[in-house]
Amino acid sequence: MGGKMKREASISTWQLFFFLLQTQVGVGILTLPYEVHQAAGKDGWLSILLAGLFIQIGILVIWLLACRFPKKTLADFSPILVGRVLSIIIITVYMLFFFMVASQVLAVFLYITAEWAFPRTPSIVFAVIITALTIYLIQEDVRVIARFHVLMSFLLLGVLMVFLLMWNYLNVYYLLPIGSSGFKVILSGSQQALFALNGIEVLLWLFPFTQAENKKKWQAAAGASLTVTIIYTLLALCAFAYFSAEKLTHVPEPVLYMIKSIRLGIVERLDLIFLSLWAVFSITTFMSYLYIAAMSAAKVVNAKHHKKSVYVLGAFIVPLAVYTGNEEAIKTIGGILGTATTVFLFVIPLFLLLVAIVRRKREGTG
Amino acid sequence: MPFWRENKGGVFGKSASENAAAITVMADSSDIKQRTFSYGKVQGILIYIDTLVEAVKVENHILQPLKENGSKKPEEALTVIEYEEAADYNDALKGLLRGKTLLFIEGNPGCLLCRTERNALRTITEPMNEKVVRGPHDGFVEDLSTNIFLVRRRVESKGLMVEYLEKGNRATKLLAIMYEKDIANPELVQRMKKRLEAIDAENLYNAGHVEELIEDSTLSPFPQLLNTERPDRVAANLMEGRIAVFINGGPTCLIAPVSFFSFYQSPDDYTSRSLAGSFYRVIRLFSFFFAILLPAFYVSVVSFHSEIVPRDLILQLKGSVEQVPYPALMEALFMELTIELIREAGIRLPTPIGQTIGIVGGLVIGDAVVSAGLVSNFTIIIVALTAISSYVVPSIEMNTAIRLLRFPFMVAASLFGFFGIVFALMLLLIHLCKLTSLGMPYFSPLAPLRVKDLKDAFVRRTWWKLTKRPYDSKPQTMKRENEGRQWVEK
Numbered sequence: 038m039g040g041k042m043k044r045e046a047s048i049s050t051w052q053l054f055f056f057l058l059q060t061q062v063g064v065g066i067l068t069l070p071y072e073v074h075q076a077a078g079k080d081g082w083l084s085i086l087l088a089g090l091f092i093q094i095g096i097l098v099i100w101l102l103a104c105r106f107p108k109k110t111l112a113d114f115s116p117i118l119v120g121r122v123l124s125i126i127i128i129t130v131y132m133l134f135f136f137m138v139a140s141q142v143l144a145v146f147l148y149i150t151a152e153w154a155f156p157r158t159p160s161i162v163f164a165v166i167i168t169a170l171t172i173y174l175i176q177e178d179v180r181v182i183a184r185f186h187v188l189m190s191f192l193l194l195g196v197l198m199v200f201l202l203m204w205n206y207l208n209v210y211y212l213l214p215i216g217s218s219g220f221k222v223i224l225s226g227s228q229q230a231l232f233a234l235n236g237i238e239v240l241l242w243l244f245p246f247t248q249a250e251n252k253k254k255w256q257a258a259a260g261a262s263l264t265v266t267i268i269y270t271l272l273a274l275c276a277f278a279y280f281s282a283e284k285l286t287h288v289p290e291p292v293l294y295m296i297k298s299i300r301l302g303i304v305e306r307l308d309l310i311f312l313s314l315w316a317v318f319s320i321t322t323f324m325s326y327l328y329i330a331a332m333s334a335a336k337v338v339n340a341k342h343h344k345k346s347v348y349v350l351g352a353f354i355v356p357l358a359v360y361t362g363n364e365e366a367i368k369t370i371g372g373i374l375g376t377a378t379t380v381f382l383f384v385i386p387l388f389l390l391l392v393a394i395v396r397r398k399r400e401g402t403g
Numbered sequence: 404m405p406f407w408r409e410n411k412g413g414v415f416g417k418s419a420s421e422n423a424a425a426i427t428v429m430a431d432s433s434d435i436k437q438r439t440f441s442y443g444k445v446q447g448i449l450i451y452i453d454t455l456v457e458a459v460k461v462e463n464h465i466l467q468p469l470k471e472n473g474s475k476k477p478e479e480a481l482t483v484i485e486y487e488e489a490a491d492y493n494d495a496l497k498g499l500l501r502g503k504t505l506l507f508i509e510g511n512p513g514c515l516l517c518r519t520e521r522n523a524l525r526t527i528t529e530p531m532n533e534k535v536v537r538g539p540h541d542g543f544v545e546d547l548s549t550n551i552f553l554v555r556r557r558v559e560s561k562g563l564m565v566e567y568l569e570k571g572n573r574a575t576k577l578l579a580i581m582y583e584k585d586i587a588n589p590e591l592v593q594r595m596k597k598r599l600e601a602i603d604a605e606n607l608y609n610a611g612h613v614e615e616l617i618e619d620s621t622l623s624p625f626p627q628l629l630n631t632e633r634p635d636r637v638a639a640n641l642m643e644g645r646i647a648v649f650i651n652g653g654p655t656c657l658i659a660p661v662s663f664f665s666f667y668q669s670p671d672d673y674t675s676r677s678l679a680g681s682f683y684r685v686i687r688l689f690s691f692f693f694a695i696l697l698p699a700f701y702v703s704v705v706s707f708h709s710e711i712v713p714r715d716l717i718l719q720l721k722g723s724v725e726q727v728p729y730p731a732l733m734e735a736l737f738m739e740l741t742i743e744l745i746r747e748a749g750i751r752l753p754t755p756i757g758q759t760i761g762i763v764g765g766l767v768i769g770d771a772v773v774s775a776g777l778v779s780n781f782t783i784i785i786v787a788l789t790a791i792s793s794y795v796v797p798s799i800e801m802n803t804a805i806r807l808l809r810f811p812f813m814v815a816a817s818l819f820g821f822f823g824i825v826f827a828l829m830l831l832l833i834h835l836c837k838l839t840s841l842g843m844p845y846f847s848p849l850a851p852l853r854v855k856d857l858k859d860a861f862v863r864r865t866w867w868k869l870t871k872r873p874y875d876s877k878p879q880t881m882k883r884e885n886e887g888r889q890w891v892e893k
Contacts, residue, residue, distance in 0.1 A: 052851070154822065163819075166826055174833045184850035185836045306711045313821045320829065 050249040050257045052183035056325065057237060057261035058193075059186040062268065063322030064145040065233030066196070066315050067290045069269055070276035072233070074285045077226025079211065080218040082273040084226025088234050089266030091227065093259060095382040096237050100255045102390040103244040105399045107251060111241040112336035114400075118392045125337060127385060131238070132333035134374075134381050136350060139326035141370050143167065143358035146319045148367055153293065154312060160362050164355045167320055172351045175328040176344045179246050182328060189321050193268070195314045199292075200271055202299045202307075207278040231382075232375040234269065236322065237262060238382055242329050327354065413492050415514050419507035422514060423448040426495060426505060435499075440466060443473030445509040455502035457521040465504060465517055477508050477515065485518040497575060524549060530632035530654070532799050538674040543632045547577055547651035553634040554581065558641060562586070568599055574606040577651040578613070581637075586644040588877040591660060591841055595646045610655035613648065617659075619839045624807055626666070626800035627840040629658040635670050644878030646841070660841035662848070662875045664860040667691070669797040672863045681862035688861060690792035695808045695831075697792070698735050699816035699824050701785045705731035707820030723779040732817035734778045738786040739809070741768060847875035 048056065065072075073081030106114035111131070115124035146167070147160040155163070174185055216223070240258050247254050276291040279298075288294050297308040304310065327350060334346035361370055393399070415422045423437060427450065438449045447469060451461060464483040472480040486506075489495040495505055495514050502520025527549070529535075530542035543550045551565055562585040568578040578599060582592055598617040607613055610630060618627045631637060632654045637647050640658045648657040658665075667687045672680035704711060705724050712720055727734060745764035749757040769787075772778045793805045808831070815823035838845035848856035856873045858864040867887035872878045 049851075150822070155819070158819070163822070170826060170829055170833065173830065174837075177837055180851075181836050184844070184846070184852075185833055187852045188832055188836065188846075188850045302713060304711055305713055306708070309708050309711055309821060313825045316822060316825050317829065 046178035046180040047246050047248040048180055048183040048243070050247060050253045052180075052187055053243060053247045053249075053254060054257040054261045055187040055190045056183050056243060057239065057258055058264060059189060059318070059321040060236035060239050060325035061234060061261065061265040061322075062193070062318045063233070063236070064142050064149070064315075064319045065269065066272065066318060067149060067292050068145070069230060069233045070273040070291045071285065071289050072229045073226045073273060074277065074282075074291075076229045077222045078218045079277050079282050080216055080223050081226050081230075082212075082270050082277060083216060083223045085230045085234070085266060085270045085273055087223060087227040088230035089262060089270070091231060092234050092237055092262045092266070092382070095235075095386070096240070096255070096258045096262060098383060098386045098390055099237065099240050100251070100258065102386050102393065103241060103254075104251045105393050106245075108245050108400065110245055110332075110336075112333060113245075114398075115389065117398055118389055118396065127389075128333050129337050131241075131381065131385075132330050132337060134377055135238075135326045135330035135333065136354065137370070137374060137377075139323050139330060140354050140357045140361065141367070141374055142319060142323045142326065143354065144362040144367055144370070146316070146323070147358060147362035148364065149290065150312075150316075151362070153290065154309070161355065161359045164359050164362075167323065168351045168355050170320065171324045171327055172347055175324055175331065176347050179243065179328075182324065186321055186325070189317055192314050192317055195311070196268060196272075199296060199311065200275060202301070203275050203279065203295065206295075206298065207275060209278055211278050211281055212274070228375060230269070232371065232378050234262070234265060235378045235382055236325065238386075239325060239329050241386070242332055327351070415489070415491070415495075415507075415512060417510055417512045419446060419448045419509040419511070422507045423450055423505075425492060426450055426499070426514075429492065429496060430499070438466075440470065441473075442469050442477070442508055447477075447509065448507040449504055450499065450507075451504040451519065452499060452502070455500075455521060456504055456519040460519040461504055465506065465519070477506065477511065481506075481515075481517060483517040483519060487516050489514040489516050497569075500575070501577075522546060527553070533631065533633050533636070533797065535633075535669065535671045535674070538670050539633075539635050541634055543634065543654035543656060545652055545654055547579055547649055550634075550649050550654070550656065551579060551581065554637050554641070554647070557634055557638040558583070560585075563641070566596075568596075570599070570602050571604060571606050576607040578607075579649040579651075581641060581647040581649065583641050583644065586642065586872070586878045586880060587646055588644060588879060591644075591843070591877065592646055594841055595648070595659065599648065607650065609653050610650050610657055613650055614657055617648075617657075619841065619845075623834065623838055624804045625663065625835070625838060625845065626798070626804065627659065627661070627838065627845060629661040629665050629798065630655050630800055631658065631798075632656070633670060639670070639673070640665075642883075643872050644876040660839075660843035660876050662840065662844070662860075662873075663835060663846050664688075664848070666798040666801040667796060668859075668863075671797075673866075677863055677865040681864070684863050685861065687795050687797070690795035691805060694789055694793035694795075694805045695812050696824065696828075697789050698739060698785055698809055699812035699827070701781070702731045702735050702813050703816035703820040703824060705781075706817055720781060723781055726776055727779045727782075729777070730817070731782075732813060734782045735786065735813055736810070738772075738778055738782055739789070739813075742786060742790045743806070843875055843877065848873065 331347040335343040498516035503516045506515040529540040815827040835846040
């Protein structure tokens with residue numbers, strides 16, 4: 038109906054910033070402090086910072102790679118670098134990775150919702166609703182999705198409110214002495230945090246759609262990751278300064294318990310409202326990943342539009358997420374995906390970058 | 404037997420009587436009059452529809468001058484303000500139907516269309532549904548040229564363009580597109596023309612008919628064209644680079660492209676001072692969320708999350724809710740529907756009775772329903788607040804949209820509590836992000852976010868800070884005024 042704009046849909050740097058931000062901020066808000074605490078004790082927040090640093094390195098690699106082909110997505114430039122067959126394999130594994138991450142996000146969402154708020158609602162109900170919502174959005178082009186992600190980012194103010202409200206409840210002595218756990222432990226904790234923080238691989242797809250200088254794109258990506266790292270670190274700090282180390286081992290969703298204790302007078306049980314905010318962040322993450330997965334799938338089968346692959350992936354993801362929406366499966370898949378993140382964030386982009394450098398492939402300076 | 408015979412087309416010959424006969428053959432209604440008169444040495448024939456023309460005009464400006472100046476050419480003798488040569492039968496018939504008088508002179512090939520139409524107009528009054536406290540109080544009427552006059556007199560700009568369009572295959576209706584050609588984006592003007600030109604209907608009934616034929620998404624609950632009966636609103640929108648469409652026979656003007664926030668702007672915001680204007684703007688936008696979310700929030704709190712209510716209030720809330728045997732959704736739905744009934748009845752009834760209905764509906768039912776134990780008194784508060792907030796928006800169509808939207812929200816809330824509201828709200832926002840008005844993003848300046856334009860969306864900043872036009876209509880020139888108040892000593 039509407040007058041179709043013939044121009045290719047493109048997004049601005051700010052939209053890229055918030056797109057990445059929304060992809061990165063996700064289900065981890067609730068559980069990350071617990072996870073890093075399990076791995077690195079009270080220095081878990083240092084693990085998050087360290088993971089943030091790793092992500093920044095990943096961004097640099099991806100950015101250097103993408104800069105060589107400023108008008109192409111990974112799916113378009115990888116055939117130039119490694120040939121058609123290998124490129125299809127790469128895109129396919131990326132597609133599977135994104136799909137699995139999306140499924141994992143949904144599974145965690147379903148698990149926590151069932152645990153915390155809706156014990157008697159069958160998880161398939163939420164899975165179907167969320168997937169339907171997602172399909173409704175991601176069948177559009179990247180511009181609309183970016184608009185939505187920007188809009189949803191206003192809710193981050195709600196997360197910031199938490200820090201302000203928590204101020205009086207914190208006990209800094211729980212954090213001291215800083216760094217006593219040792220570097221090795223902190224490093225192993227950052228492995229946990231990496232999965233929660235990741236989402237930056239999406240840049241390999243969004244890079245050509247962003248209308249800006251290459252440097253600006255790097256700033257947007259680095260800025261988004263930095264913001265996410267800071268938010269997560271602050272949340273972890275709050276949780277660690279609120280609960281003693283011993284208590285923390287018993288609360289898998291420390292952030293919610295912590296917020297539950299806030300007394301405002303107007304509203305009791307702020308955690309229920311925070312849970313709704315968290316639902317939004319989880320769903321936007323899910324949307325981003327499923328969108329990129331659908332884009333990759335469309336490239337693999339050489340389809341013109343990603344609309345059909347959205348429907349197909351949507352149909353597959355519901356049973357998968359419902360099936361894996363329990364504690365054990367989440368842990369197992371989380372472990373696998375955690376390792377896979379390293380591969381998809383560093384190894385493959387670095388490999389492609391080296392190939393590009395060795396074979397001197399470069400298109401335009403952008 | 405059709406009123407108008409099938410028109411074969413054709414060109415006028417030299418003989419006046421033959422020409423006149425050709426027209427009368429096609430139109431044989433009893434109010435079509437033919438009058439023969441002598442003009443110099445030859446004969447002249449007038450054809451007109453006497454229910455459409457002003458008899459005085461025909462007498463004074465056609466018959467009399469032609470009789471007195473038999474030697475002059477008819478074009479020189481006529482004293483009507485406007486005449487034109489009809490190209491063919493079709494043209495002549497169209498003119499006849501618009502209240503023009505056809506003039507045939509023996510020996511003169513062709514037919515002159517003289518402007519003699521009669522106008523029976525309602526007086527220019529303030530539109531009932533768009534009242535303002537301060538500012539101009541005139542409103543559109545049912546006549547196209549009067550409406551254009553009202554706007555043109557307000558915008559004395561050489562760039563103000565009016566383009567006429569005739570639509571309707573059986574009953575022709577005159578449409579007019581109006582835009583400021585130095586501001587409005589030509590691509591959008593083209594787009595609007597293309598959509599209007601694509602209309603292929605037997606008859607255009609009203610603005611609503613045209614709106615549905617040209618809007619971007621007909622299934623959306625949100626109006627994508629601003630309907631207004633206020634010339635000042637049209638003028639302001641024209642100066643922002645938007646395009647206005649008038650339809651003859653109705654007082655409603657359609658404006659596009661508009662954003663969601665256009666519906667929350669009232670001329671009052673701009674006549675009052677900035678601080679007050681901003682306050683009302685914020686109140687109005689707040690009312691949007693209030694109207695769609697409040698009942699849903701109530702339903703979800705009562706049926707899922709009563710622990711969210713502060714301790715001091717919970718006893719009263721629970722106490723009043725527990726006495727009602729029905730689930731919260733039923734209560735709320737029942738009361739909301741009652742309010743809708745009262746509203747609908749109030750509109751149809753004559754004004755004095757309408758008020759009685761309001762009192763009976765609002766007070767009597769409200770009180771009795773609580774004491775009968777059908778509905779809790781908290782529900783009454785919620786429903787009343789919702790009803791009031793849904794009528795705050797200064798646009799009837801947006802008001803309807805809001806009133807419709809609160810029902811799905813209530814259902815979602817009763818199913819999944821806060822999560823239901825979150826899902827419904829996300830769906831609504833996704834829809835708003837996807838929606839376009841004349842191809843331009845509807846939820847601008849929020850999505851895509853344009854911080855600069857928020858100053859005329861959420862608040863109304865002082866005029867001297869509104870130096871740039873909003874970007875959602877993609878105007879050719881952004882600058883609206885130089886930053887004023889240069890005289891302030893720093």
